[in-house]
Amino acid sequence: MSTHVPSAISLKEKGSRECSIHPLFAQRRSLRAFSSKPVEPGRLRLLLEAARWAPSSMNEQPWSFLIAAQENEADFDRLLACLLEFNIRWAQNAPVLLLAVARLTFASTGELNRHALYDAGQAMANLTFQANVCGLSVCQMAGFDMEKTRRTFSIPPSHGPGSHCCSRLPRPSRRTA
């Protein structure tokens, strides 16, 4: 995928070792085509563990995740129904759906944490990167009904949904019969 990286960005300065964009960034895509194979729980746990290692203001780790695999039909459908129609159309076939939620207030003081969503985004970036390491693909969706999401999962005003996403194996580029 190195052809996608502008060559001007490669670093080869006098006295420094060469360095370039990490291929896992350059190869990340928000793919909507995927294998129907389920994702093993162990892999999912690894994605969450990677998210947990993100930095956060006051080390509040304000993120949490709601997850449903397609096998858990009721939970999966509740998450799916929060998406907007154009996302439901393709996400309904994803093996796993996931919703990131940020606690918007500091647990210690109850005051507004203006970095909560920013930090939750960093956790999601870690999760996405780790997914690539594990051979999975993550596609995030901002197209969801915020109020319906709040109602469905009883998310209080102190918390804010970040993004929905689904995680799955990319569909093999050469189809098998």
Added chain:
Amino acid sequence: MSTHVPSAISLKEKGSRECSIHPLFAQRRSLRAFSSKPVEPGRLRLLLEAARWAPSSMNEQPWSFLIAAQENEADFDRLLACLLEFNIRWAQNAPVLLLAVARLTFASTGELNRHALYDAGQAMANLTFQANVCGLSVCQMAGFDMEKTRRTFSIPPSHGPGSHCCSRLPRPSRRTA
């Protein structure tokens, strides 16, 4: 650094290839001890390039970055002065300071982009990760004066500062005379 990763998280399930937390996550630290050696501009450009590859709602890429190296004394001091006292104390010796800013409205419609800070956080996570790839260390700081930052850099209400951070080479663990 694998000793920091709980062993329960390693994946070794029947029929799946082994997968574990990427060492660049497990090794990331918000270090405050660093080398005084300047960071080459090429490396900085790579960090920004990595940030640019982050996903974002409607592909808005709402992030921007203000950067000052210590050689550019006036710019460096303006960024430094926005930090709270306890951060100024150690960040004043950093070779590079950086401020992430998110555009809070959609460029296309002018409507509120509720994912702007979340997406800017993802860009910062990419930047941090790429810094590690390049042998640099990034430490983010939520401890800054929001209003002073807005005034100093004429940041309009449509934009919101995410976090200040400094980037530098970690101090070698064994000091040389």
